[in-house]
Amino acid sequence: MKKWRTLFLKEIKDSMTVFSLLFALVAGFEIYAILNAGQLSGMVLSIFPLFIVIAVMPLIMFYLYPQEWKSDARYLLMSLPIPRYEIGVCKFLAVMSAGSVLLLICIVGIYWNSSHFPGWDSFNMNVEITQDLTVDKELGLSNLFHSNFSATGIFLLFSTLYFSLGFVIAIQSVNLIVRRFTFFLTILSGISGSYIYFKFGAIFSSLLSQSKIDYFSLSAGNHSLLQQYVFSWSLYTFLMGFVFLGAGLFLTEKYLEI
Amino acid sequence: MAIEIENLWKEYFGSIALNGISLKIEPGKVLGVLGENGAGKSTLFRILAGVTRPTRGRVTINGIPIGKSTRSFVSYLPDVDPFDTWMSVREMFQFLAVFYPKWDMPKAEKLLDFMKVDANKKIKILSKGQKVRLKLVCAIAQRGDVILMDEPLGGIDPISRRKVMEVLFEEFRVGKQTILIATHLVEDVEAFLDEVVYLREGDIALSGSTAQLKEEHGKSLLDLYEEVLQ
Numbered sequence: 511m512k513k514w515r516t517l518f519l520k521e522i523k524d525s526m527t528v529f530s531l532l533f534a535l536v537a538g539f540e541i542y543a544i545l546n547a548g549q550l551s552g553m554v555l556s557i558f559p560l561f562i563v564i565a566v567m568p569l570i571m572f573y574l575y576p577q578e579w580k581s582d583a584r585y586l587l588m589s590l591p592i593p594r595y596e597i598g599v600c601k602f603l604a605v606m607s608a609g610s611v612l613l614l615i616c617i618v619g620i621y622w623n624s625s626h627f628p629g630w631d632s633f634n635m636n637v638e639i640t641q642d643l644t645v646d647k648e649l650g651l652s653n654l655f656h657s658n659f660s661a662t663g664i665f666l667l668f669s670t671l672y673f674s675l676g677f678v679i680a681i682q683s684v685n686l687i688v689r690r691f692t693f694f695l696t697i698l699s700g701i702s703g704s705y706i707y708f709k710f711g712a713i714f715s716s717l718l719s720q721s722k723i724d725y726f727s728l729s730a731g732n733h734s735l736l737q738q739y740v741f742s743w744s745l746y747t748f749l750m751g752f753v754f755l756g757a758g759l760f761l762t763e764k765y766l767e768i
Numbered sequence: 769m770a771i772e773i774e775n776l777w778k779e780y781f782g783s784i785a786l787n788g789i790s791l792k793i794e795p796g797k798v799l800g801v802l803g804e805n806g807a808g809k810s811t812l813f814r815i816l817a818g819v820t821r822p823t824r825g826r827v828t829i830n831g832i833p834i835g836k837s838t839r840s841f842v843s844y845l846p847d848v849d850p851f852d853t854w855m856s857v858r859e860m861f862q863f864l865a866v867f868y869p870k871w872d873m874p875k876a877e878k879l880l881d882f883m884k885v886d887a888n889k890k891i892k893i894l895s896k897g898q899k900v901r902l903k904l905v906c907a908i909a910q911r912g913d914v915i916l917m918d919e920p921l922g923g924i925d926p927i928s929r930r931k932v933m934e935v936l937f938e939e940f941r942v943g944k945q946t947i948l949i950a951t952h953l954v955e956d957v958e959a960f961l962d963e964v965v966y967l968r969e970g971d972i973a974l975s976g977s978t979a980q981l982k983e984e985h986g987k988s989l990l991d992l993y994e995e996v997l998q
Contacts, residue, residue: 516866524852578852586850588819590867591840689781768819 540619843912
């Protein structure tokens with residue numbers, strides 16, 4: 511466990527500057543949004559950082575994962591008496607943890623703003639929020655707890671982050687182990703991965719939506735068909751993230767060498 | 769620990785780095801691996817360190833095939849700076865201590881003092897020579913049963929080289945460590961070598977004990993180096 515912790519902390523410290531900048535950016539947006547709660551600008555500004563997090567974290571992973579394997583530091587890393595997949599897992603966990611913290615900040619910001627935005631009951635950016643309009647509009651924590659972020663929406667955000675990082679690790683692993691036609695094969699693996707994801711996603715989603723599963727949700731309201739659909743896609747995305755992550759780590763463990 | 773190499777091949781896209789070499793190294797010996805650039809020295813060390821896979825052949829240390837388990841008792845000093853430069857020297861020691869159960873922190877600190885490297889300095893601000901010395905300290909403090917040193921003296925000034933080697937071998941060597949040294953600086957290590965292997969284009973051109981080779985050929989290892997490799 512100590513080895514895992516040491517590797518994890520090393521990865522966090524390694525990217526501390528980028529994580530800190532992102533944290534400042536996202537927190538800045540959300541604080542500004544909270545100060546403008548009740549206005550449309552506040553609501554929009556509270557949602558905007560979500561897109562930054564979802565877009566930027568895979569890019570960080572894209573840079574971070576091969577960075578050490580391609581530098582001279584790989585000599586030290588690869589000669590450590592541990593399986594190489596553990597190093598990959600720690601890199602994944604470091605970025606996933608940072609991304610999760612940032613997502614939570616966004617969710618709190620959106621949660622707060624939605625509870626202060628008159629007439630707000632949902633917004634259609636895959637994050638479903640329900641609003642009890644009878645709640646008084648005074649500032650305070652009580653308002654925060656009257657609004658409900660649906661579990662489906664939160665699950666979608668985290669599964670998207672999880673999937674994107676796993677996907678990046680898979681294609682970067684191809685990039686690292688292939689010595690010839692590297693660029694071509696990396697692009698090809700990315701296209702193939704995307705094809706597999708969407709091809710099976712439609713089947714999985716329709717199968718799950720037709721079933722009689724009582725969907726898990728923290729929100730007290732009724733579950734719409736859309737919510738069921740989003741949930742099934744989120745679950746599928748999470749599972750595929752696991753598959754891609756596993757494939758990437760397997761390739762790293764089995765074939766990576768200097 | 770004994771190292772056994774049987775019919776070891778390494779190919780990179782048709783280019784042969786190691787051409788089916790076989791070698792047996794007895795425990796506690798100091799072996800010099802000498803050869804020109806591209807002779808296969810670094811490839812051999814990388815395979816022994818478990819960071820490169822052989823194309824064919826069998827390599828064992830004390831009967832154990834190279835892999836995760838052998839990496840725990842092999843100290844590997846590559847010919848590049850393998851450090852994360854944002855760490856301080858002390859942070860690097862603490863990092864390595866987690867992974868190597870026999871890591872000797874007092875010895876590392878003592879050796880660092882001798883090498884005149886400040887433990888609180890960030891690695892990125894160390895000079896090239898200091899980084900080389902730090903690599904040596906890390907390799908020794910791991911107390912591996914096998915130590916692989918790939919060009920350990922490159923970047924150290926000529927006056928200090930002999931002194932550094934003396935201290936490493938006479939004061940800090942533990943028990944029967946098997947040590948392999950790949951270098952071009954034959955004169956600086958000659959006195960410490962029990963056995964020598966001359967590699968040429970992935971093949972073993974000549975090998976034997978240092979005393980035997982000197983006696984048979986009537987030449988120093990450096991003169992033999994020039995003769996064999998030409």
